[in-house]
Amino acid sequence: MSETTGGVEMDEDVSGVVKKFLYVNRKAPYGTIYALESLEVVLIAAAFDQDVSLVFLDDGVYQLAKGQHTKTIDVKNFSPTYRALEGYDIEKLYVEKESLEARGLTTEDLIVPVTLLPAAEMAELMDGQDVVLSF
């Protein structure tokens, strides 16, 4: 068991099953730990070969903001990890258009390329999932 992730041990009956997992991020980073620990789940999830999508809405869009410098609050800046997701074959990142606009941001302000979706389409996406995890 590794200290950071707890290791990934898969039962045999898990292999072969592919479900659609959606990770819903609605909380800003640093003020609470939810964003960081949600990302930790996503990294582990990558090892299970499931169909993974991440959505960012409401204050969750702040997780992807460029230019995070956390040295002075003495907390680890985990935003570069979003850029590493691609290497884990997690490529479906969706940001809600209305949430981004309400916060005066554009996709230019984000550290990773994302697909911008209006709320109505996000709702469709959410509806089609097997497992929806929120933190």
Added chain:
Amino acid sequence: MLHTVNKSPFERNALERCLQYAKKGSAILLIEDGVYGALKGTAVTDKVKKAMKNVSIYALYPDIEARGMQDRAIDGIRLVDYGGFVDLVAEHRNVHSWL
């Protein structure tokens, strides 16, 4: 799809966002402080009533009762116990908790 909301609509936007996301034919269950969104005569009552034309809205009665709001639920909101909560989860193919 089943959506659950556990926040007071006067404190957070979870109910508002949920109402926007809940598609026709889906269900919303209000639990914990979310039950304050199930009441008559509040600033969000009209919004909830309007949503009830397209989605089924439920509220967890033990949470309503605990808060002394038992006589205030909007007519048409279905009150369920924990067994009813379980049934709702079983009846819908997926569930999203608007935390």
Added chain:
Amino acid sequence: MKFGIMVNEGPYTHEASDTAYLFAKAALEKGHQIHRIFFYHDGVNNSTRLTEPPQDDRNIVARWSKLAAEHKIDLVVCVAAALRRGIRDENLAEGFRISGLGQLIESGIQADRLVVFGD
């Protein structure tokens, strides 16, 4: 039906643990199975046997242990979240085990429904 449950908040501060427990109990009463209950974020604090509530209050930790013993339920505490918060095997209550996040994903795959309780 097989349910997976995730608990993201600590006991007493937030109602999430209570709701999750009452949900699990109701599901079992209806003849469903609980595949696993996974404790994450401050939810790991549901597992410490050092918890001592006042006599007239419910003992949330003991309640989980009892449920696990009676129905053979797998109570899993996330190792990374637990270590951050000082939860280790030494202070783990009866019926809980510490393991990795993979257990949560596995529950999502194996259970028919995964229900999240949090803040």
